[in-house]
Structure formats: C-alpha cells, structure tokens
Amino acid sequence: MDTYLKHLPECEAPGVCRACEARHGGLCSVLTANQLTELNRHSIRRRIDAGNEVIGQGETVGSYSNILKGVIKLSKMMADGRQQIVGLQFAPDFLGRPFLGESTITAEAATDTEICTFPRNVVDRMVSEVPDMERKLHNQSLKELDEAREWMLTLGRKTAQEKVANFLYLIATHIDPDRGNAQTFDLPLSRADIADFLGLTIETVSRQMTKLRKDGVIVIENNRHVIVPKLERLRDAAGID
C-alpha cells in the first residue's frame, strides 16, 4: 500500500467492494476505504466451476483469494492415488497458504465458486504496513488449525457412523449459519468427496447415511439435499461433547 495514501482524505470504498459479500467478513474487513481502493486496483474476480482446481495454472503462482461464494476443498494425495481432504473453506474465508511453494496441498472448488484474487506481492506489501492484516491472516490460520485438530479426533477415534454424522453437522453449521434447530441444506460434496474427507469408502458413507435416515436423524431428498429435523440429535450421533 503506497504510503502517501495515508495522507489522503478518506474516500468511499470502491463500488465493487461496497456490494461485496466478503467486505465485512473477509480479509478486506480490516482495511480502510483507501487501502481497499489500492488493493482493488490489483484484484481479479473469478468464477470457478465445481471440480476445477483453484491454483492459477502457471500464471501468478502466488496469490491470496477471498472466497465470495461456494465451498473450496483442500486435499492431499498419495502417490498411489489414496486421497484425504484436509479442510473445507466457506465464504468469506480466504485462501492464503495453499499456493505457496512448499505445501503439497491441492485447492479445488467443491461447488461452483466465486473468488476475488490478489497477487501475493501486493498483499505482502500491505501486510507489512497494516499490522491488522497480519493479525487477520494469523487468526485464520489459528482457526484452520483448530478445525484440523478437531478433525484429527474424528479421523482417529470415531466410528463410521459418528464420522458421517460429524460431517453432516459440520455442513449444517457452516453452510448457512442461521436458525438454531431445524436445518435444511444441499451437501457441497459428492459421496466420493465425503469419503475422502472422512477416511472411509463411498459405500460405507452411503450405508451410514441410510442408517441415519432410518433412525430418523436426517431426511434425504435428492441425494444432495438433506433436512435435519433436530440438530441436537445429529450432534449426539456425531459424538460431540
């Protein structure tokens, strides 16, 4: 962020940002209107269809993105094809790390997605001038760390039944964080993805879903569309304290 900007009178946020879903939750929420204007000058909005990788092919390798809409899955794959999803990101999270060299993580759109991408060097420059920005990034890392560890407990110590219930509970509480009890939503992941998230096979996921349905914990409509009559019961089935 150019230093002289600090001395300009505060102006309006760019129009495109004012209407932005992530203006208040995402990375941008720590920025002043002036800073936003500067950042916006370098940002690119992109649509990504379900199933496509988010990693810019060859182009600006290093970049940060705000997720405006949709769900991104982060996964790791072994040489023999075994795969594990290690995180899900919902709007208005931002995608920061995966692109940076080192990490062997793949980021892929689970649903149709919209993101707002900034070149890494611009963000890095702003980070060094706006301490709140580093703080914001740090907090997201800590949140992801907590989620990862929570999931380790699920992967290591829960039964297939509990795993599936846990997944449904996770989605129910993230997709549309509204009213407390009755929930209805579309699953952002296919059975294959769910299996890769839970460390199970497709068949086992399917069987456990059926069991939860027969037990009256959930109602299944279109394979993708799920209704949770009582969130409390799902929570219990998930073995969450």
Added chain:
Amino acid sequence: MDTYLKHLPECEAPGVCRACEARHGGLCSVLTANQLTELNRHSIRRRIDAGNEVIGQGETVGSYSNILKGVIKLSKMMADGRQQIVGLQFAPDFLGRPFLGESTITAEAATDTEICTFPRNVVDRMVSEVPDMERKLHNQSLKELDEAREWMLTLGRKTAQEKVANFLYLIATHIDPDRGNAQTFDLPLSRADIADFLGLTIETVSRQMTKLRKDGVIVIENNRHVIVPKLERLRDAAGID
C-alpha cells in the same frame, strides 16, 4: 516492551538467555538484546516431569512458553474417554495457543521437560510493538497447520503398518536432527500414547513394531530405544512419497 528501551544503547543479552538452548530457534530469536532483557524480567523457567500437565492450574492462565528440552504432547479427549493426540512439540518450539480459553486441547509433558514461561500480557504487548514477533508466531502456527494436515492423511488413509512407520519416521527426524542415514533414539511416547497418536490400539502398535523389527526395518532394544539402520527403508514403509 517499554518504548524507552528503544533509545538505550544496545546491551548484552541476559546471562541466562545467552546460555539458553532456545535463544536462536525459539520465540526469542527475533528479539534484540534489550527486548530480551525486558522479556526475561517476567519469565519463569520450569521443569515438568513426564506425565504432568503443562497448563498452570488456576495460576497464570494465559501464557506462552518456549520449550527448552523435551517433548510436549497436545491431545483432545472425548467424554467417553477416547483420546487423540493432535500434535507433538519439540524444543525449541513454543507453546502458544493451547492455554487460551476456547480450545479444548490439553498440553502434557511426554518426557521430562523444561520450559521458559512468559505471561501472556507481556508477550501480547511485545507483539504489538515488534512485528517480527507476530510473524514468528504466525509462522509457527502455519508449521503446526501443515503438520496437522500431514497427519490427517496418515490418520485417514494409511494402514496400521504405515502409521507406525510414519510415527517412527517423525520421531527419527525430529528428536535429534543430525546425520542423514543411520539413526538411534529413545521414543518419547509410551505404546499407549503412540496408539492415541495413530488412532490405533496398543496391541496393534505392538504388533506392527514387531513386524517392522522382523522385516529388519528397525532394531528394538529397551522397548523405548530404537535403531533405524536405513532411514530410507523406514520412509518407504511409511508410504511417504
């Protein structure tokens, strides 16, 4: 960190710090001698015997610590007693998050341990004045996140054999990061802890250790003492790409 310190001529690091194992790797590595003096004024060195919790009981609830010696295990427990170890920390890592309200993580000394503890408020004050410190903390968080995700792949998709080999490989490469090939070390964890780390039972861990021994991948001496003739073979057994 008191502002006036910035104007004093640079002085020597406190004696106790100069001899400190974590002076160059831990949180303190980003501090100048003056800052170190300030921090040191509030620090407490503690020994913690294996099996004891690190969380100060009631006392200074919020605190950061440098690990000077030993291994700390971070774990989560379910209401019915099922347990999962979600991270191991070695010197000179620092223990930062676990204590902070929210998180339901327990930190416990796996081996006899020495730590250097600072009250949270002092550290927080320094963080706001020394940007490098936030950066350092952020980087550790990112490191832990990478490790957690790596372990999720192990928990979700690897066989018991691969899990145990993975654990041994992890220890071999962290306990004493020296020469590349032949390794010899003491396991910092009991079989029960290893099981809780790998999402297995004690018996399965034991059987897989025996199998690795019979296959000549490792040599076992005192239950705790292990020799790895060829790190490469262990790596292969662990299914690491």
Added chain:
DNA sequence: CGAGAAATTGAGTCCAATCAACCTCCGTGG
C-alpha cells in the same frame, strides 16, 4: 427419453479391535 455418472444395496473378506494370557522390567520391602 436414453446414456452415463452417482449412489445404493448385497455378499463375502480381511484388517484391526477386543478379550485374555503371559512376559519383562523395575522398584520396594520383607
């Protein structure tokens, strides 16, 4: 409406859990 993908269901197998016995290492006290 039809074809292919995604999901469900079923039968049989196998890997890791469970239950149980035994061994080994230590420290302690008779």
Added chain:
DNA sequence: CCACGGAGGTTGATTGGACTCAATTTCTCG
C-alpha cells in the same frame, strides 16, 4: 538378596466393523 507386585509391553485367539467386489437403482443432463 530375593520374592512380590504392578505397570508396561508382547503375543495369541476370536470377533466385528469397514473394505472389496459386484449388481442394481436413482439421478442428471444432453
């Protein structure tokens, strides 16, 4: 000094939950 006792670890026999393989069924979408 050795017997005892207990914790930690190993080994064996059996069980069971999730995987594999295979056949349908249900969705999706051109």
